Amino acid sequence: MKLLTNSYLKLALLVLALTFAYSCKPGKMGSSVDADAAKKVYVPPGKYDEVYAFLSGGFSGQVSVYGIPSGRLLKVLPVFSQNPENGYGYSEETKPMLNTSHGFVPWDDAHHPELSKTNGEDDGRWLFINANNTPRIARINLVTFKTEEILELPNIGGNHASPFCTENTEYLVGNTRFSEPLDNSKKDVPISSYKDNFKGAVSFIKVDKDNGAMSLAFQLIVPPFDYDLAHAGKGPSHDWIFFTCYNTEEAHTLLEVNASQHDKDFVMAVNWKKAEELIKEGKGTKIPARYAHNVYHESTHTATSTMETETQTLDVTKFPGLVYYMPCPKSPHGIDVTPDGEYMAASGKLAAIIPVFSFKKMLNAIDKKQYEGMVDGDLPVLKYEDVLHGEVKNPGLGPLHTEFDGKGYAYSTMFVSSEVVKWRIDNLQIVDRIPVYYSPGHLSIVGGDSKKPYGKYLLALNKITKDRYLPTGPELAQACQLIDITGNKMKLLLDFPTIGEPHYAQMIPADKIVKNQIRFYKLEDNKNPYVTKAEKDAKVTRNGNRVDVYMTAIRSHLTPDNIEGIKLGDEVYVHVTNLEQDWDVPHGFAIKGNNNAELLIMPGETCTLKWIPGETGIVPFYCTDFCSALHQEMQGYFRVSPANSNVPLKFSFGENLATE
Ligand code: K7E
Ligand code: CUA
Numbered sequence: 001m002k003l004l005t006n007s008y009l010k011l012a013l014l015v016l017a018l019t020f021a022y023s024c025k026p027g028k029m030g031s032s033v034d035a036d037a038a039k040k041v042y043v044p045p046g047k048y049d050e051v052y053a054f055l056s057g058g059f060s061g062q063v064s065v066y067g068i069p070s071g072r073l074l075k076v077l078p079v080f081s082q083n084p085e086n087g088y089g090y091s092e093e094t095k096p097m098l099n100t101s102h103g104f105v106p107w108d109d110a111h112h113p114e115l116s117k118t119n120g121e122d123d124g125r126w127l128f129i130n131a132n133n134t135p136r137i138a139r140i141n142l143v144t145f146k147t148e149e150i151l152e153l154p155n156i157g158g159n160h161a162s163p164f165c166t167e168n169t170e171y172l173v174g175n176t177r178f179s180e181p182l183d184n185s186k187k188d189v190p191i192s193s194y195k196d197n198f199k200g201a202v203s204f205i206k207v208d209k210d211n212g213a214m215s216l217a218f219q220l221i222v223p224p225f226d227y228d229l230a231h232a233g234k235g236p237s238h239d240w241i242f243f244t245c246y247n248t249e250e251a252h253t254l255l256e257v258n259a260s261q262h263d264k265d266f267v268m269a270v271n272w273k274k275a276e277e278l279i280k281e282g283k284g285t286k287i288p289a290r291y292a293h294n295v296y297h298e299s300t301h302t303a304t305s306t307m308e309t310e311t312q313t314l315d316v317t318k319f320p321g322l323v324y325y326m327p328c329p330k331s332p333h334g335i336d337v338t339p340d341g342e343y344m345a346a347s348g349k350l351a352a353i354i355p356v357f358s359f360k361k362m363l364n365a366i367d368k369k370q371y372e373g374m375v376d377g378d379l380p381v382l383k384y385e386d387v388l389h390g391e392v393k394n395p396g397l398g399p400l401h402t403e404f405d406g407k408g409y410a411y412s413t414m415f416v417s418s419e420v421v422k423w424r425i426d427n428l429q430i431v432d433r434i435p436v437y438y439s440p441g442h443l444s445i446v447g448g449d450s451k452k453p454y455g456k457y458l459l460a461l462n463k464i465t466k467d468r469y470l471p472t473g474p475e476l477a478q479a480c481q482l483i484d485i486t487g488n489k490m491k492l493l494l495d496f497p498t499i500g501e502p503h504y505a506q507m508i509p510a511d512k513i514v515k516n517q518i519r520f521y522k523l524e525d526n527k528n529p530y531v532t533k534a535e536k537d538a539k540v541t542r543n544g545n546r547v548d549v550y551m552t553a554i555r556s557h558l559t560p561d562n563i564e565g566i567k568l569g570d571e572v573y574v575h576v577t578n579l580e581q582d583w584d585v586p587h588g589f590a591i592k593g594n595n596n597a598e599l600l601i602m603p604g605e606t607c608t609l610k611w612i613p614g615e616t617g618i619v620p621f622y623c624t625d626f627c628s629a630l631h632q633e634m635q636g637y638f639r640v641s642p643a644n645s646n647v648p649l650k651f652s653f654g655e656n657l658a659t660e
Helices: 007-024 037-041 190-196 272-280 360-368
Strands: 051-056 061-069 073-078 114-118 122-129 136-141 146-152 156-165 171-178 198-207 212-222 226-232 240-246 265-271 285-297 302-315 322-330 332-337 345-349 353-358 371-375 379-382 388-393 398-406 407-414 419-426 430-435 440-443 457-462 479-484 491-497 503-510 538-542 546-554 556-557 562-567 573-576 588-592 599-601 605-610 617-622 635-641 649-652
Touching: 037 479, 037 491, 037 546, 114 190, 114 503, 122 156, 122 457, 136 156, 146 212, 156 198, 156 226, 156 240, 171 212, 190 198, 212 272, 212 285, 226 332, 226 457, 226 635, 240 332, 240 345, 265 272, 265 332, 265 345, 272 302, 272 479, 322 360, 332 398, 345 398, 353 360, 360 379, 398 440, 407 440, 419 440, 457 503, 491 599, 538 562, 546 588, 573 588, 573 599, 588 605, 599 605
Parallel strands: 212 302, 322 379, 546 573, 562 635
Antiparallel strands: 051 061, 051 503, 061 073, 114 122, 122 136, 136 146, 146 285, 156 171, 171 198, 171 226, 198 212, 226 240, 240 265, 265 322, 285 302, 332 345, 345 353, 353 388, 371 379, 398 407, 407 419, 419 430, 440 457, 457 479, 479 491, 538 546, 546 556, 562 649, 573 605, 588 599, 588 617, 617 635
C-alpha cells in the first residue's frame, strides 16, 4: 500500500516508538528533587496556600481546585458532568445546566480553564472552560465557585481551541477541531466531499464586563482545517488572535498519516477588531442555528435553558485583511503569546524546533503584501522567513505548550522526551531543562499566559505516571509536578495526582480570590419559588399525582419528618431549604431507592429532588452530610400507599401525625 511506504508514516512510527521508550523507562526518581523541597511546599496546618490552581478534569468534565504549593485538593467543581456529590445535574434546579440542542448531555471532556482578564492580567472574577465533545463554554463564578452559565456553540465539532480570552475579556474565542458541512440544506453529504462541503467556524463569545453574561456574537467561516489551540494577543497585538491548525491537507481519513504530509501547517492570525467592526457595520449574515444557553440564577438557585435560533457569520474569504496564515512546522499544537504581546511561540508536535513568530514582522509582511501563496484562493499565506523571530533549536522531542515567567524566559513542555525546557525569548537560547515523569501536556505558571506573570511556580501536567505512585490497577492517576522557577535552575518540588486528565491549569495568587468570598448567605435573599423560610411554613401539597414537599433543614432535624398519603403513581418533588446562613453548613438529603441522586443544599438555599416511588411501604430519608453531633438523628419516613388507597396526605414533625 502506497501510504505505508510514506516517509511521514515512518516518522510518525519513530515518534511513537520514542514515546514508548521514554515513557516506559523506570524513573530516575529523586535525582532532581531540591534539597529544601519539603520546606518549600510545606503549608503548616491551618495556614492557607499562596496560590489557587484550577485544573481541567479532561474526560471527567469538571474542574478541580488545588492549593499551591502544598498540592492539596480543595474542591471539585461540577461543570459539564452530573455530580453525585452535590446533586449538580440531578436536582431539578440544576438539570437545565446540562441541556443542549441534542437534549440532556450529562458529561463532557473539558480541556482549557481560562481566567478572566482585565488589562491582560488575571482578575479573579470568572473561570471559563470548554466542553470539547458537545461544543460548549462554561463560566464559573469565583465568588461562589459555582458554574453559572453554559453556552453551546453551533456549527462546530470539537470545541478544542477554546476558550481563550482577549486582553479585557471582551471576547472568548473557540474554534472547531472537526470541520463540518455548515449549509443547512447540505448536511447529509458523503464524507469524501470534505474539501467541497466542509467548513470551519471560529466563534466569538461576547462577555458582559459587569456580570460575565456570555452571548455568541458572531462566527467566522474559515477553511476546513483542524484548528487546535489559540491565544489572543496583548499590548501591541491586542487586536489579534492566533490559532494553530493541522490537517491543512484537508484529509478526512487516517489523519495520523494523511494530515502529516505537509512540511508546514499554519498559524492563523485573525484580526478580531476588524471582524467586530464588520459585524457592527452589518456585514454579517444571519443563519439559523440551534444552540442552548443555560443560566444559573443565584437568587433562585435555579437554572434556565433557552434554545437560541440564530447566529451571525462572516465568510473570511470575502473580507480581505481579516485572516492571514503563517507557515508553521509541523502539525502545530500550542500557540502562546509572550507577556509583552510581541512574540508567538508555536509548538509543532512533529517538529524538531520551536518557531517563534514576531508580531512586528507579521505586520510588516502584511504591509509588504509579499505572500507565499493563498489558501482557498483569497487568504494570504505570509512567508515563514518574513514573520519568524527565530527558532529554538534542539528543544527536545514533541514540543507542545509554552508559558512565561515575566523575566524574559519561556518554558516549554516536551511530550515525547518528557521534560520542561527553559529558553530565553530574546536570543532563543536554551538555558535549562528538567525531566518530568512522564509525557507532559500543558504546563502552567502562575499568571503565565498573562501580561504580568507572577511566576515562582510551574506545574507540569503529566499524562503518564507509571511507577510514580502505588499501583491502582490498570488506571493510574495522571499527575502534576510542581517546579520552583525562582532561580536559574528549575527545581522539582512535589508530585501530586489529579482528578481526570488535567490538560491545562491556570494559577492565580490566592488573595485575588479570597477577598471576594462570602461568609453569610441570607435566607431573605432566597427567591426560589419553592423556598420554605421557616419551619412553621413547611407543608405537603397535592395537585393530581404531583406531590410537593416543602421541607426545611437545620441542625439537627428535617421538617416535616413523617409524611403519609403518598401513593404509587405519584411524582414527588421534595424542595429542601437549608435554614442555615453561615457558610460551611450544608445539609444533605437522600431517599431510599430513589433512582436520581442525593442533594447537598448550601446555606440559605433551596434544592429540589424528584422521586417517583416504585413500591408501597415505608421509605426512609435522611441528611447525608455530617452536620452536627446529632446529624445521625436527622431523618424521617415517607409512607407510600397503593394508588387507590384513601390514606390522606398528612405530615408532621415532633408529634403524632395531624391531618392537614
Ligand atoms: Cu495540549 Cu486539549 Cu490543550 Cu491536552 S491539549 S495536552
Ligand atoms: Cu444535616 Cu446532617
